[in-house]
Structures are given as C-alpha cells and as structure tokens.
Amino acid sequence: MSDAIRASETPIAVEVEAGKSYFWCSCGQSKSQPFCDGSHKGTDFTPVKFVPEDSKKMYFCGCKATASRPLCDGSHSK
Structure with missing residues (x-):
C-alpha cells in the first residue's frame, strides 16, 4: 500500500453530532477534508467510519x- 497524502499540517476541527455517521478520508486525496468524497477509488485506501x-x-x-x-x-508535530 502506498502512503497517504498529507492533507493538512494541523488537525481539522469539526462540530459533530452524536449518533451521526462520518467517514474520514484515509488517503488524503478528498477535496472535502477531513471527510471522504470517493477520491480513493482505485487505491488500497478505504474511509474510516x-x-x-x-x-x-x-x-x-x-x-x-x-x-x-x-x-x-499529535502525529503532525513529530
């Protein structure tokens, strides 16, 4: 598997709703960071629910x- 693209040098703050499903982009290619927009298609990456x-x-x-x-x-600062 190739490495993910570093989409941001800092964490991305999001106001989330209890019980709602969110799908985090694991590949770094999504234009809707931090969430998946399907850009991983054709790769080994899958979004994280x-x-x-x-x-x-x-x-x-x-x-x-x-x-x-x-x-x-905090991995971004290492």
Whole structure:
C-alpha cells in the first residue's frame, strides 16, 4: 500500500453530532477534508467510519499519520 497524502499540517476541527455517521478520508486525496468524497477509488485506501457518542467539537487528523484514526493524536508535530 502506498502512503497517504498529507492533507493538512494541523488537525481539522469539526462540530459533530452524536449518533451521526462520518467517514474520514484515509488517503488524503478528498477535496472535502477531513471527510471522504470517493477520491480513493482505485487505491488500497478505504474511509474510516466514525460515530461520535456526544455532540461537540472534535479534531480529525489531517496529516493521515495518526494512530488514533480518525482523530488527531499529535502525529503532525513529530
């Protein structure tokens, strides 16, 4: 598998709704960052489904290197 494209040097803040499904872009090619727009088609990448338990602001990984997919774990600063 090839490496993901680094879509952002910082996390992407999003106000999420409890119980709603979000699909995080794992390839970095989506024009709708941090979420999937289907740009991964034809690659080995697949979006990561995320359903938050609470409605609040969350920080999604933009560098695509997080170990806490889909949320930022600070990997962008390493």
